Amino acid sequence: MHLLEHGTPVLRPSRKTISWKTSRAETDSEDQTGTAGVNRPEESVTLEDPGTETNESHSVLESTLDQHAKHTGEKPYMCGECGYRTVQKSTLSQHMRTHTGEKPHKCNQCDYTSVRKSSLARHHLAKHTAEKPYKCGECGYGTAQMYHLSQHMRTHTGEKPYKCDQCDYSATQKWNLDQHLRKHSGEKPYMCGECGLRTAQKSTLSTHMRTHTKPYKCDQCDYSAAQKSSLDYHLTQHTG
Known part of the structure; x- marks a missing residue:
């Protein structure tokens, strides 16, 4: 200390x-x-x-x-x-x-790990039990966690409690605001281990990673693609 x-x-x-x-x-x-x-x-x-x-x-x-x-x-x-x-x-x-990246709490049913024991408990309830006791009275949506139901209810009420202090943007969930704030700060915390490309959003990095792995494979030739739409277009060349 x-x-x-x-x-x-x-x-x-x-x-x-x-x-x-x-x-x-x-x-x-x-x-x-x-x-x-x-x-x-x-x-x-x-x-x-x-x-x-x-x-x-x-x-x-x-x-x-x-x-x-x-x-x-x-x-x-x-x-x-x-x-x-x-x-x-x-x-x-x-x-x-x-x-430090330490995640000492490990799920005994999958490879999930967490920093906090409470996060592991929420993961187990959400992913490994079928019980969803929290129900939305408007549309019937069910979830294992009260927190998720509270977030869901904002889709009905229109409430957006998370406000950007630099523009008029507001969001229903904090992680949406966190992503938005990177537009102002220029922060790009997600990096590709293959080529070093950095992105502001994890989903953007996931999409980019497919340019390296090309997970969509043609079952009629050795063609592979980063996006499903590209594979779908390729398949039309086989069917005519």
């Missing part, structure tokens, strides 16, 4: 936690992007590790810091990679897996 301005403890991948200090501060709300600011300190509580404590004393100090944060509302644990802030060290540890 490393010490930043205002005494904020910071965690980075594969680095030891050696000391921390914390100060009571006003913080912005925690969101999915992990960006939150630190304003003027009002009062401070200092917890220092001289380098000789046992694991037990580390746990006591961390617990004390967590309890202090719950009462003050501050978020003393900060990711050194992206600035994400949180109240509890365990939440930060989970977040760090988004940087």
